[in-house]
Amino acid sequence: MPRPEIEGDWVMGWPDRKRSVISAGKDSQGRVINGRCPVTQLEGLLTPTDAYYVVNQLEVPEPMHPDDWVLQIGGLVDKPIELSLKDLQKFPGRTVRAVTECAGNDAGFFDYVQKGGKKPSRINQQDMNARAAMREKNAVPSTEEISNESTTTCAVSAGEFTGVPLAEVLKKVGIKNNAVSVRFQGFDRGQPDLAVQYRSVGRSDFKLVDPGVINYEKGMPMAKAMHPDTLLAWSMNGEWLTHIHGAPVRLVTPGWSGNWWVKWLEQIEVLDHLPQCYYQHHYFTYGNGPDDPAKEMITAMGVRCIILNPLDEDSPLERGSHKIQGRAWSGMGMIKRVEVSVDGGKTWADAHLEEPVERWLWVRWSLLWDADKPGTYKIMARATDETGRVQPQIPWNYQRKHFDGIVPTEVTVG
Amino acid sequence: MHLVVCIKYIPDPEAAFSMFSIDEQAKKVTPASGLKHVVSPFDEQAIEAALRIREAHVGTRITVLTLGKESSRNALKHGLAMGADDGVLLADAALDDGDAYTTAVSLSAALKKLGAVDMVLTGRQAADGDAGIVGAGIGELLNMPVLTFAKSIAINSNTVRVERVLDDGTEIVEADLPAVVTVSNEIGAPRAPSLRETMRAARKPIVSWTASDLGLNAENVGAAGSRAVRERLLAPSKVIQCEFIDAATPEQQGVRLAQRLREAKVL
Numbered sequence: 001m002p003r004p005e006i007e008g009d010w011v012m013g014w015p016d017r018k019r020s021v022i023s024a025g026k027d028s029q030g031r032v033i034n035g036r037c038p039v040t041q042l043e044g045l046l047t048p049t050d051a052y053y054v055v056n057q058l059e060v061p062e063p064m065h066p067d068d069w070v071l072q073i074g075g076l077v078d079k080p081i082e083l084s085l086k087d088l089q090k091f092p093g094r095t096v097r098a099v100t101e102c103a104g105n106d107a108g109f110f111d112y113v114q115k116g117g118k119k120p121s122r123i124n125q126q127d128m129n130a131r132a133a134m135r136e137k138n139a140v141p142s143t144e145e146i147s148n149e150s151t152t153t154c155a156v157s158a159g160e161f162t163g164v165p166l167a168e169v170l171k172k173v174g175i176k177n178n179a180v181s182v183r184f185q186g187f188d189r190g191q192p193d194l195a196v197q198y199r200s201v202g203r204s205d206f207k208l209v210d211p212g213v214i215n216y217e218k219g220m221p222m223a224k225a226m227h228p229d230t231l232l233a234w235s236m237n238g239e240w241l242t243h244i245h246g247a248p249v250r251l252v253t254p255g256w257s258g259n260w261w262v263k264w265l266e267q268i269e270v271l272d273h274l275p276q277c278y279y280q281h282h283y284f285t286y287g288n289g290p291d292d293p294a295k296e297m298i299t300a301m302g303v304r305c306i307i308l309n310p311l312d313e314d315s316p317l318e319r320g321s322h323k324i325q326g327r328a329w330s331g332m333g334m335i336k337r338v339e340v341s342v343d344g345g346k347t348w349a350d351a352h353l354e355e356p357v358e359r360w361l362w363v364r365w366s367l368l369w370d371a372d373k374p375g376t377y378k379i380m381a382r383a384t385d386e387t388g389r390v391q392p393q394i395p396w397n398y399q400r401k402h403f404d405g406i407v408p409t410e411v412t413v414g
Numbered sequence: 415m416h417l418v419v420c421i422k423y424i425p426d427p428e429a430a431f432s433m434f435s436i437d438e439q440a441k442k443v444t445p446a447s448g449l450k451h452v453v454s455p456f457d458e459q460a461i462e463a464a465l466r467i468r469e470a471h472v473g474t475r476i477t478v479l480t481l482g483k484e485s486s487r488n489a490l491k492h493g494l495a496m497g498a499d500d501g502v503l504l505a506d507a508a509l510d511d512g513d514a515y516t517t518a519v520s521l522s523a524a525l526k527k528l529g530a531v532d533m534v535l536t537g538r539q540a541a542d543g544d545a546g547i548v549g550a551g552i553g554e555l556l557n558m559p560v561l562t563f564a565k566s567i568a569i570n571s572n573t574v575r576v577e578r579v580l581d582d583g584t585e586i587v588e589a590d591l592p593a594v595v596t597v598s599n600e601i602g603a604p605r606a607p608s609l610r611e612t613m614r615a616a617r618k619p620i621v622s623w624t625a626s627d628l629g630l631n632a633e634n635v636g637a638a639g640s641r642a643v644r645e646r647l648l649a650p651s652k653v654i655q656c657e658f659i660d661a662a663t664p665e666q667q668g669v670r671l672a673q674r675l676r677e678a679k680v681l
Contacts, residue, residue, distance in 0.1 A: 008612020010491050015612040029430035 021050045025128030036154040040122050047157035049237050055102050058190035058216050069248040075269035078174030091164040096229045098254035098360035099329045101156040104200050107400035108151025120151045140195050143203040161252045163233030167226045178272045182225040185267040186216040200399045206290050209282045219275035229254045254360035255300050255331040259284045286397040301331030302393040302404030305383035315411035322369050329362035330385035337384040338365040344378035371413040378408040415474040417464045419535045421457035423482050423489035424542040426450045441647040453489045456537025460597040462604035465497045475499050494615035495607035506624040511637035518551025523628035534594045549596040559589035565600040
């Protein structure tokens with residue numbers, strides 16, 4: 001299917017392109033509870049807030065007025081304190097531009113790359129409203145229904161976040177010497193959406209651990225918590241953080257997948273051990289299967305590179321010059337190299353990395369391709385980051401987290 | 415052929431209930447400030463129906479007509495971006511806060527002023543008030559036949575044939591033109607405005623008329639001319655009672671549950 005016609009809209013009274021927004025799933029009150037980013041429609045490096053993907057494991061909480069918000073910091077600290085938003089804003093601020101990616105983004109490509117079959121699409125996305133309706137009823141799809149659903153794509157965006165480095169706040173309260181981790185708790189509560197976890201695995205014919213009603217929480221190793229780019233952020237893309245993205249304050253952990261970016265923060269606790277939080281002990285883990293005793297929590301993302309032009313849906317292409325273009329990012333730092341192959345991986349050429357190339361942000365890359373000969377082409381791209389990691393880095397795991405494989409775009413030239 | 419589509423600019427019907435405040439004393443519903451407004455979805459389908467008629471009858475002109483605040487101009491722009499040819503805005507404080515009758519009076523006056531109109535289309539009802547009687551009112555005031563709940567519309571020389579949606583099926587009715595047709599959602603999804611058509615719409619004419627332009631006396635329109643009286647306005651209260659059925663065994667619980675449901679006349 002070719003790309004849809006460009007839609008028009010009225011922006012500030014003038015006729016313009018329709019602004020790209022998320023493909024949203026709404027609850028019965030019309031409120032967005034999840035959404036996918038229109039990555040194929042966006043230019044530039046920062047994703048507009050209205051187009052930023054949304055994933056929630058628990059219920060979206062009632063909004064809290066910023067003046068009523070209090071952050072409790074305790075545990076292994078010299079001076080447990082409570083901070084208001086104004087208190088937090090008195091610390092020296094910092095702005096970080098980073099990719100946020102859901103750990104399950106592009107999970108369906110794990111199977112496609114290994115076994116072939118139906119290819120996930122970045123244009124024809126999931127029916128998010130059907131999923132939202134299922135969420136409200138706590139319904140779980142059968143294995144057969146899951147296999148008929150489209151898999152998760154477009155759960156990735158990039159934004160500019162302003163806040164205060166967590167390290168500055170922890171220094172102020174004084175961390176005890178035996179501190180090992182920091183536990184973050186959001187004021188979002190609820191029963192985990194088991195359907196999300198079954199979809200992640202690709203089947204629902206096994207039993208999941210259901211902890212009942214819990215708050216969202218994650219326990220982060222001290223080194224990442226003290227990284228200067230780990231922020232307590234109140235601003236996103238130049239404006240106040242919006243409720244659906246975790247206002248008044250959320251955690252920003254560049255390089256680590258979205259489940260670490262705890263929204264609606266209310267409590268921080270310094271601990272002498274790594275806590276067994278539900279969302280790092282039972283879900284968001286690497287492992288071989290539900291019964292694997294050695295499951296390991298996921299942290300930094302792999303190395304990623306996606307082709308946004310051309311898409312499979314653009315085929316057939318006219319003969320002539322085409323710009324192969326896409327984005328690349330890594331969970332461990334700056335992208336150093338992107339290579340492109342148009343012959344299914346037999347030969348590779350270096351793509352141009354378009355400035356700026358930043359540590360946590362994705363980079364636009366491009367390569368001009370003279371498609372003179374008619375035929376079928378398999379276009380591939382692979383990235384290398386500043387630590388020398390070349391994709392793919394993340395092996396198959398049963399929850400299908402952190403996919404970073406190389407997915408060919410297949411087109412014919414007429 | 416000249417088609418006129420009457421449309422309404424309303425608070426987003428998908429907005430949460432909590433976005434509206436209900437003043438039971440003043441008997442008014444007030445949407446939260448900044449709440450997004452949209453063209454009533456049934457009216458969008460009426461525009462779609464008009465566009466399909468134009469595709470089958472080259473040379474057809476489509477006018478979109480709305481009554482409301484100045485911001486309702488956005489509804490007209492949306493209709494023009496979908497493909498309508500021109501727009502008419504009835505914006506005047508004297509026309510505000512009317513009922514279905516005064517709305518029909520004002521729209522009918524505008525339709526008369528527009529001159530020869532072959533067909534008036536509206537949505538089956540506005541998605542805010544949901545009364546669904548303005549279309550019939552226009553037909554009554556202009557002495558036109560009214561065909562409601564259209565699923566499909568076909569025009570053959572001087573007649574219109576409509577497939578109407580009924581509770582248990584459909585029926586086909588025919589009337590002479592000019593006529594009023596109210597369009598149901600079964601007509602299908604309205605087209606999204608393309609960028610090209612939206613840019614073209616910026617140059618399409620929108621005229622604005624007041625009550626006096628229409629020759630209407632302020633006493634007969636808007637709040638002053640309304641015939642409907644709102645007796646009471648209230649938010650429905652939800653009373654949820656939870657009763658836990660306790661018994662020694664699951665079987666006994668089941669029996670007890672069935673008994674309770676029977677007592678409550680649910681079974």
